[in-house]
Amino acid sequence: MKTHEISELNKVKRGANRATYNVEEINNILDVGFIGYVGYTFNKKAITIPMAYGRIGDKIYLHGSKKNRMLLALLENKEASMTVMHLDGLVLARSGLHHSVNYRSATIFGNVTQIDDPIKKENILKCVVDQMISRRWEDIRPINEKELNGTLVVEMTIKTASAKIRAEGVIDEKSDLNLPIWAGVVPIKQIAKFPVSDALLDENINIPQHVLDYYNLNK
Amino acid sequence: MKTHEISELNKVKRGANRATYNVEEINNILDVGFIGYVGYTFNKKAITIPMAYGRIGDKIYLHGSKKNRMLLALLENKEASMTVMHLDGLVLARSGLHHSVNYRSATIFGNVTQIDDPIKKENILKCVVDQMISRRWEDIRPINEKELNGTLVVEMTIKTASAKIRAEGVIDEKSDLNLPIWAGVVPIKQIAKFPVSDALLDENINIPQHVLDYYNLNK
Structure with a gap:
């Protein structure tokens, strides 16, 4: 199994038993989502911006306006990091400090270049749109030259990464287990509700299969 | 209505029509969630880490181990930024570049000090636990001195902030409106499933009202 090299930058120190550096596991976390939290520095301050992304192999793609401050800063710095997290549950323990969440999170570090x-x-x-909802691109109006020219596309090559996964119940102090306090997990899930057609849509146009499939998979 | 001062740091440039600097609106976005994406710099690289937070007035609180690399870096830098985002829908347009999401996001910038x-x-x-699930703290085992001493608590005073909210349908090119392409919104929601009691729990202990209330509010 291919793993990312462990260095000072990506080594998980707190909760190291939950860490993974496995490329496939990290890619799986990335592929479940389409919004990543991208870190960049502006006037020496670290700022985090949520961005839509797409993944192809070891590349992560971002796009935006040609004046996008964050993308321009990433290109100037020549490197970036991005974090993706899926919340799976509230872990409600018998004591405050053992409260936790079940989650899958990945942080990737990479070199950045303009395409x-x-x-x-x-x-x-196409990859970015299909990351949001599979098979969407083939159903929409093709992109034109003016749109392509006006869009800044940034490629991040993943150099290293780490992930943390917590998927278990409450872990309490032994001495707390007999207290008359309820403990347990509240599972959390992101769901889709039934698609709402655009008000301007011709009423003869049905919701396409790829949108119904997305709904059925996520409802 | 109180608003944050607008500066180069927090001014929203892309999609400025969706921006707000209103303190109450930003606090509302913060209070719906309990996990923020905190940006910090490590060896001049910007890294983003998801953290549980609590809010009291213009203060945001984070906590962790006394060796937590991120918290120690924030204290050394004396400032931090944090982003919170709630995803509300996929906006599926007739063309690729008009694809978007409905969301509420807030980014705050503040000075950091240790408590x-x-x-x-x-x-x-208490504030951090109750931010995750309201009225939990009063039902659990009180924190002890050893736990308090072992925990690093960081206070961020919000100095400035901005938020962006998109809550509308598809916005397409006029020339695309008559194309035979489905467009619309897939609403997205984070839900809770029924609480799962800890396997070690005495079967006479019922799920408490604050947990049932959370479930009923979020199911």
Whole structure:
């Protein structure tokens, strides 16, 4: 199993028993989502911005306006980090400090470069849209040259990464187990509700299969 | 209505029509959640870590082990930023670049200081637990001196902030509106499933009202 090299940058120190550096496991966490929290520095201050992303192999793609401050800062710094987290449950213990959450989170670090080739850019924007909802791109109006030219596309090559997964029940102090206090887990899930068609849509246009599939998978 | 001062740091440039600097609106976004994405710099690299937080007035509280690398870095830098986002829907347009999401996000910037007073620390840890699930603290085993001493508590005073809210349908090019392409919104929601009691729990202990209330509010 391929794993990311462990260094000072990505080594998980708190809760190391929950850490993984396995490439496949980390990719799985990335692929469940499509919004990542990208860190960058502006005037020496660390700022975090949620961004839509797409993944192809060891590349993560971001896009935005050509004036996007964050993307321009990433390109200037030539590196970036991104964190993705899925919340799976509230872990309610008998004492305050043992409260926790079940989750899957991944943090990746990578080198950043700008993509200018229009064919590559188009493939990347397809990847970003399809990361949000599978098979959407083939159903929509093709992108045009003006749109491609106006879009800044940034490629991050994953250099290293780590993930943390907690998927278990309450862990309490032994001495607390006989207290008359309820403890347990409240499972948390992100769901989709039934799609709402655009008000301007011709009423003869049905909700397409890829949208119904998304709904059925996430409802 | 009280608003945060707008500066180069917090001014929203892309999608400025969706921006708000209103303190109450930003606090509302913070109070719906309990996990924030905290940015810090490590060896000049910006890293983002998801953290549980609590809010009291213009203060945001974080806690962790006394060796927590991120908290120690925040204290050394004396400032921090944190982003909270709630995903409310996928906005599926007729063209790729008009795909978007409905969301509420807030980014806050603040000065950071360590809290050492044990009574303050206890109140803060109560705030953090109750931010996750309301009225939990009063039902659990009180924190003890050893636990308090072993916990690093960090207070961030919000100096400035901004938020962005998108809560509307598809916005397409006029020239695309007559295309035979489905467009619409898939609403997204984070829900709770029925609480699962700890396997070690005495079967005579029922799920308490505050946990049932959380479930009923979020199911």
